[in-house]
């Protein structure tokens with residue numbers, strides 16, 4: 312029997328990954344932050360709060376005890392929202408099981424990528440990143456899905472692909488964790504912009520333009536941070552952007568759509584438990600881009616709207632007033 316896999320975070324994505332990775336040959340432990348939630352999940356096998364309709368297989372054990380979840384695990388999947396990854400890593404005991412970072416975002420305040428957070432807070436552990444076009448409910452339902460697993464450590468990436476892959480959950484290996492992280496984080500910001508455009512009635516041409524120029528600015532940032540150009544045409548880049556920036560089932564796109572239709576951010580965020588990563592990442596990406604003198608006009612527009620510095624109309628007008636230039 313293989314060593315256990317620990318999945319840290321019992322929102323929609325952690326739950327879907329637990330279901331996808333549950334096998335007869337190795338147990339899966341799912342860590343939930345709240346004791347009452349862990350107890351309910353373990354007993355009912357359902358996660359109505361975050362992933363209604365899915366059922367946890369018997370080989371998944373749910374706990375809110377981090378030591379119990381991680382003890383003897385072969386790999387720890389980090390699946391909390393990006394802004395809580397540092398808090399989680401600070402609670403982890405020292406150990407040598409690798410981390411597979413599955414959250415998509417850049418840290419607010421510091422502009423750090425999650426691999427940079429992990430390198431500082433869990434220096435003894437090898438790192439890999441999992442990203443790509445993955446609506447959790449489809450993964451939980453066993454629908455065909457392809458992802459990227461990226462690491463500087465190719466044997467680690469290969470062993471994770473072997474442990475995690477199945478006919479319906481197909482990981483592709485990549486040597487570019489930085490590019491994969493930047494792509495996964497920024498697509499959420501671009502998805503908000505695309506939702507805004509449709510919600511505000513600007514049309515599908517505008518959305519296609521935002522998606523394409525969004526990929527161009529994401530690529531600029533990724534390259535400045537050391538990513539590889541081909542990553543942005545891959546699953547974590549174009550693949551995830553195509554999914555997220557066109558589907559009302561994306562929480563990021565849906566937030567933009569509702570804002571564009573006239574809802575306020577306050578109304579949309581009040582009482583909400585599920586995460587909209589792009590809202591925090593817009594400003595964090597800008598912070599990081601400014602340090603590298605990289606321009607992110609679309610992320611700037613999204614951050615200006617989200618952080619209350621511009622109306623949607625003014626931000627969109629600002630984008631349209633930019634000087635004409637060569638494509639690239």
Ligand SMILES: NC(=O)c1ccc[n+]([C@@H]2O[C@H](COP(=O)([O-])OP(=O)(O)OC[C@H]3O[C@@H](n4cnc5c(N)ncnc54)[C@H](O)[C@@H]3O)[C@@H](O)[C@H]2O)c1
Pocket residue numbers: 320321322323324325344345361390391392393395398399413414415416445446447448584585586588
């Ligand atoms: N849902 C998806 O389809 C999907 C797919 C791929 C990647 N992701 C990424 O996975 C990450 C998690 O998203 P999700 O959809 O599972 O979240 P979710 O919105 O379903 O659930 C939110 C989770 O955040 C947890 N949480 C709230 N406050 C916290 C805190 N202070 N510390 C630790 N955890 C806290 C909640 O307990 C809950 O587990 C995000 O970065 C998201 O972009 C999600």
Ligand SMILES: O=P(O)(O)OC[C@H](O)CO
Pocket residue numbers: 415443444445446447499502551554555560561562563564586587588
């Ligand atoms: O619902 P979203 O916008 O958080 O997107 C979920 C996944 O990241 C899609 O790949």
